[in-house]
Amino acid sequence: MRTSLLALISLASSALGYEVKTPPLDTDWTYKVGTDPWPEYPRPQLQRSRWQSLNGIWQWGEGTSESAYPQGTDVLVPSCIESALSGVMQHAQTSWFAREFEVSKALKRKGDKILINFEAVDYQATVYVNDELAGSHTGGYWRFSFDITDLIKEGKNTLRVDVFDPTDAQGYMIPVGKQTLNPSHIFYTPCSGIWQSVWLESVPAQHITQLDVAADMHGTVDVTVTTNGGSNNTVHITVTDDSGKDVANARGRANKAFSFKVGSPSLWSPDSPTLYNLTVTVGDDKVTSYTGFRTIATGEIDGIKRPLINGEFFFQFGTLDQGFWPDGIHTPPNHEAMVFDIKQLKDLGFNMLRKHIKVENALFYRACDELGLLLIQDMPSMPVNRLPNAEQQKEWERQLDLLIEQHKNYPSIYTWVIYNEGWAQITAYHPEEYLTERLKELDPTRLVDATSGWIDHGYGDWHDNHHYANPQCGTPFYSLASTPYDNKRIAIQGEFGGIGQNVSEEHLWKVQAAINTINQTYEIDETIEAWNYRGHVLLSELRDQVEKWACSAAIWTQTTDVEGEVNGLLTYDRRVLRPDVDQWKSDIQALKDAAKARNGKK
CATH class of the missing domain: 2.60.40.10 (Immunoglobulins)
Incomplete structure (x- = not known):
């Protein structure tokens, strides 16, 4: 059925010149995207009635764009050019995007301004309207806007965006998270170009x-x-x-x-x-x-530091959520697909997730707000095993400020993470000390996890242990990579689990280099029954640590498989759910019950 649908979509798309490429793995949404992707209003927390989407088919090419309206390859915006959905499926360090547009009559009102809005372009974008510079922006995860009122004209206008994205090329230190030019195991295919929505908006002169x-x-x-x-x-x-x-x-x-x-x-x-x-x-x-009305704080219950939501302590249990897709890489195929992951977690009993060194579109955070999922939000890290110079560190810190400024209104976010496992974390001094203070100034309403995993010097609200496969959360035992539990802070198991179970080729990322790294998974369980048994054992260990010691929260690795990783609750194509639902719901409820018994109430 899927093959025949693909054929029909390909025929229809060919008439337009755009075609979905065949990805190494697809999803049930891959061939439903069409040529009008992401039609939803992109910024639900600052919404106006008069707007116009510029998503759809653009032109694309390598290098720097020519003047006017250059002709190249048809590309779907928004999407990473490395993705199958883009119609390109290749990486380019320097490339351009172009299209023509007319400003709709609904946007034209005397005295109003016309803004062009970009939700995210990875990494540096230079924007031209009718061959005039509208502006430029640096940072692959952040929204930006330009006033183009004086650049547009009646009838057709030309829009060009030159993009430069070095990812983790030698000599560059920029926020990339899990992106790499050489994907292997826990590092994945990069995302370049216009990967979130582009749109016009009409606003009063003073707005x-x-x-x-x-x-x-x-x-x-x-x-x-x-x-x-x-x-x-x-x-x-x-x-x-x-x-x-x-x-x-x-x-x-x-x-x-x-x-x-x-x-x-x-x-x-x-x-x-x-x-x-x-x-x-x-x-x-x-x-x-x-x-949403809620208060995030820390408090002491029976001598143990606890995270409090509206004055209450309850166990916060979530997944490490990478946010990658086999067909869209950084960009989910559509809103339905994106929300699917969140609903799966809620159905199993999870009440939290850690958005791991990636930033999502605004509609993702809106969905977490609506469905009720607490979020620990990481700052995308610079490339691992390298240290930034002073200028690179300053730029990363500028973008850390942008993370807070652009996301501090979402009720679901309750913790910011600065560093993950020491990646690009300077050790000659402790930047996490002043960065924790800086985040508390920018946003005094949330908690800060200064160092998730290790290279911990005692800053922030959380003491965050990573250990695979079994947990070590607020316990009197720990691995050498971590530090002894610091009872002045809240104990969180920032990562654990990671148990894997191989699946048939049908559900694997069909890239040999990725398949070759499956054996690097922390633990491989030969059958789904063994995988569920091991899950039960590890969650039972975690429950013991909640009952006996100081564990307040934990994060299971991970929501889905990604490329060469096969340790997800879901396969990468989202077609196989590994957990025995009844067993996992029972084990997760047992964690919550154990915490409830220790909340200090008689």
Whole structure:
């Protein structure tokens, strides 16, 4: 059935010149993407009514673009050019993207500005409209916008984007996470180019550029509405519950922090992910957004440091989530596919995930907010086994600030991770000391995990142990790679598990170099029955550590297989779920019950 569908899609796509390439492994969504990908509004926390998607078929070529509208290979935007969905499926350090567009009538209003928005381009982007420079941006995971009002004209316009992406080439130290030019085992195919949505937006001359909202368990809402205008502008905010009832109205000044109260709000938590809608007006500009009322803190219960959500301690159990896809690499095929992973975790009883050295599109975080999944968000690391110079470290720190600034409104995020396992972590001094302080200044509402794994000098809220396969969480025993449990901080098993089970070729990433590294998996279990048995044993060990010692949270490796790794709850194509569902739900509930028995309540 899948083969015949592929044939039909290929015929239809050929008429347009664009064709999905055949990936080493596909998913059930690969051939459903079409030529109008990701039609959803890209920024749900700063949403306006008048916008126009520029996703779809563009032109692409290697090198730097020529003037006007160059002709090249048809490419699907957004997608990594290394992906099958792009229609290119090759890496290029320097390449260009181009298309023509007309500004829709709905966006044209006298006195308004036209912005072009990019959700993410990896790595450096230089944007031209009608051969005029609109602007440039550095950083592969961050959104950016340019005012192109004075560059556009009636009728057709040309848009070109020159992209430079060295990934982990020698001589470069940039945030790449798990991307590498030489994929092997735990490092994967890179992502280059326009990999998140591109779109136009109509805004008043004076408009909102940033909306920061933090709502706590007591109903206090702290707000800063940043505009491109003066601070004398009045801000009007309406808070609406899920029934459509207005529960608060407030006023403040633009570009100045202010606060107001909502009486007896329903709180956000994984078990009850209640969200409230916001309508924010400044002058002629009106945006909609949302927030959740919750408070993240640390506290001491029976002499043990604990993470508190709305004043309560409960066990936080999640997966290491790489966020890679066999057909889209960094870009999920569509919204349905992206949410599939989250729902699978929730169905098994997980209440958290660690987004591992990657940043997702805004709709991913919205889905976690809606479905109730706590997030530990990593900063994408620079290449492993190298150290940055002073200039490279400064640039990485600038982008760390962007991670916080662009993601601090999502209720689901409750912890920031600075360094993972010492990757590109300077040891001549301790940058995590001042970086922890910096993150606390930028966002005092969340916890900080300064060093996940090792090279730990005592900073941050968490003491984070990594150990495979069995856990060592808040225990009086530890491996040499880690450090003894520090009882001044919260104990988390930042990674454990990692047990693998090989599958038939049908579900493997069909690249021989990747297949050759399967035997590097921490543990291979010969049958699915053995894999589930081993899972039960390891979760039982973890439960003992919750009952006997100081373990407060843990992260299982991992959500899905990725390329040469076969240690996922799901295979890389998302077609096989390994866990015995009843067994895993029971074992996860036992973790929660063990923590509940130690929450200090009589």
